Amino acid sequence: MTEEILRVENLNKYYGDWQALHDINLTLHKGEVLTLLGPSGSGKSTLIRCLNGLETFSSGAIYFKGKKIDGSSKTWQALRQKIGMVFQSYDLFPNLTVIENIMLAPVKVQKRSEKEVRAEAISLLKRVELDEYVDIYPRELSGGQKQRIAIVRALALHPEIMLFDEVTASLDPEMVRGVLQIMADLAKKDHMTMIIVTHEMNFARQIADQVLFLEDGKILENTSGKEFFAHPQTDRARDFLTSMDF
Amino acid sequence: MEHSAINVFFAGNNFARILQGLWTSVWIAALSLLIGLVLGTLLGILRTLPNKTIRFILRAYLEFFRIVPTIVLLYLVYYILPRSLHINWPASWMAVLAFSLWVSAEFSDIVRGAIESVPVTQKESGQALGLSASQLFRYVLLPQAMQLELPATINLATRVIKTTSLLMLISIMDVIAIGQQIIEANNQQYPSAVFWIYGLIFILYFAIDYPLSLWAKRLAAKQKR
Numbered sequence: 001m002t003e004e005i006l007r008v009e010n011l012n013k014y015y016g017d018w019q020a021l022h023d024i025n026l027t028l029h030k031g032e033v034l035t036l037l038g039p040s041g042s043g044k045s046t047l048i049r050c051l052n053g054l055e056t057f058s059s060g061a062i063y064f065k066g067k068k069i070d071g072s073s074k075t076w077q078a079l080r081q082k083i084g085m086v087f088q089s090y091d092l093f094p095n096l097t098v099i100e101n102i103m104l105a106p107v108k109v110q111k112r113s114e115k116e117v118r119a120e121a122i123s124l125l126k127r128v129e130l131d132e133y134v135d136i137y138p139r140e141l142s143g144g145q146k147q148r149i150a151i152v153r154a155l156a157l158h159p160e161i162m163l164f165d166e167v168t169a170s171l172d173p174e175m176v177r178g179v180l181q182i183m184a185d186l187a188k189k190d191h192m193t194m195i196i197v198t199h200e201m202n203f204a205r206q207i208a209d210q211v212l213f214l215e216d217g218k219i220l221e222n223t224s225g226k227e228f229f230a231h232p233q234t235d236r237a238r239d240f241l242t243s244m245d246f
Numbered sequence: 247m248e249h250s251a252i253n254v255f256f257a258g259n260n261f262a263r264i265l266q267g268l269w270t271s272v273w274i275a276a277l278s279l280l281i282g283l284v285l286g287t288l289l290g291i292l293r294t295l296p297n298k299t300i301r302f303i304l305r306a307y308l309e310f311f312r313i314v315p316t317i318v319l320l321y322l323v324y325y326i327l328p329r330s331l332h333i334n335w336p337a338s339w340m341a342v343l344a345f346s347l348w349v350s351a352e353f354s355d356i357v358r359g360a361i362e363s364v365p366v367t368q369k370e371s372g373q374a375l376g377l378s379a380s381q382l383f384r385y386v387l388l389p390q391a392m393q394l395e396l397p398a399t400i401n402l403a404t405r406v407i408k409t410t411s412l413l414m415l416i417s418i419m420d421v422i423a424i425g426q427q428i429i430e431a432n433n434q435q436y437p438s439a440v441f442w443i444y445g446l447i448f449i450l451y452f453a454i455d456y457p458l459s460l461w462a463k464r465l466a467a468k469q470k471r
Contacts, residue, residue, distance in 0.1 A: 052374060053373075054370055054373065054374065077373075077376055077377075077378060078376070080373065080374055080375065080376040081375075081376040084374070085371075085374040087367060087370070087371060087374075089365075089367050091365075091367045091368055091370070091371035092371075093368065093371075093372070093385070093386050093390075094390065095386070095389040095390050095393070096385075104375070104377075104385055105375035105376055105377060108377070108381055108385065109375065109376045109377060109378075109381070110376075150371075153375065154374070154375070157375065157376065
């Protein structure tokens with residue numbers, strides 16, 4: 001087994017009286033792809049957002065490379081350079097050009113040289129076939145293009161884990177493939193450690209080393225990708241796969 | 247001849263004096279806006295932070311300046327400050343002080359509203375990139391807020407320019423005060439001078455404020471699209 005990179009122990013989250021996450025445990029090793037599956041409102045997004053501090057949690061612990069995260073905003077701020085995240089709504093900064101969007105955090109947060117970051121940004125843009133849009137503002141791009149740039153923006157920080165929260169959910173069907181292709185490429189060629197919330201079952205089956213199946217904030221199954229799609233253990237998981245035409 | 251009252255403009259150095267008065271109004275308005283916008287931006291940012299005490303105090307500050315009529319404010323700084331605090335500045339500085347505080351209060355609300363209307367996902371995606379709170383404000387939230395608040399800011403500027411017409415009440419020789427002097431001096435000879443002088447002042451204010459108002463309207467329409 002390779003090095004453990006992220007571990008979650010007995011994580012609980014409440015919104016007031018309502019419990020959103022029940023006793024979540026998971027372990028992620030370097031280079032692994034974990035997908036979080038489950039019906040809407042099952043807590044997948046809440047869980048993934050807990051993993052880079054966008055949501056606080058009520059009890060339990062998260063360990064990054066064996067070190068417990070103390071939960072202070074300063075710790076999270078430093079860790080977020082190592083835990084990249086891409087969102088459903090892309091959220092490029094509309095006041096900045098494509099290249100400025102990508103360069104902002106590496107230059108301002110990591111204090112790297114503009115020249116070096118720019119060169120890397122352009123080579124990343126080439127990789128996602130968008131290098132002709134360097135000086136364009138986001139409003140002129142399609143959803144799929146924006147999402148590819150959002151991925152590049154997160155990668156430019158050299159994260160050790162990438163979190164993808166339903167990144168294709170608001171894209172037109174013809175745009176989805178390009179984005180998924182990039183993610184598959186990251187897993188295969190870069191051996192990027194990734195946690196993916198998705199409703200694309202075919203994609204999940206191809207890419208997932210490990211699957212967590214959640215419902216009502218509880219983990220119902222925690223198995224390998226192969227096992228989950230071939231032999232789901234619970235009725236709920238079987239129903240879910242059927243409902244997704246699987 | 248009745249219309250010869252227009253001669254009042256050109257008698258002596260009347261026209262130059264009116265422009266001089268206009269300049270007084272303009273620089274007081276401009277300086278107050280400059281100070282008020284900077285201060286208002288800071289206060290506006292503070293009002294978006296979670297600290298409840300700060301928010302309450304700044305809210306009270308806003309309501310105070312919003313409710314108290316500007317004329318009362320001018321009297322306060324002109325009559326009360328020198329007497330009770332022994333601050334003896336020239337009247338024009340006092341006017342700048344009163345106007346700056348008023349602008350900062352109004353602008354803080356504009357800034358707060360604009361920052362809050364930047365989608366929360368923008369803030370989150372900035373946080374997810376490891377930006378600190380101040381970097382988030384500087385590179386992401388404020389530039390977007392500024393775009394949103396520009397029409398309201400221009401409207402505030404036109405209001406400030408208009409309100410300089412109250413300056414004569416604290417003995418500042420603004421365009422209205424000088425206009426009145428000219429009218430009074432020529433009342434015997436040209437009784438209709440009052441019409442011409444105020445007409446000119448109307449045109450001068452209009453010439454400054456109308457382009458601003460048009461600009462604001464155009465920006466607002468553009469944002470709606």
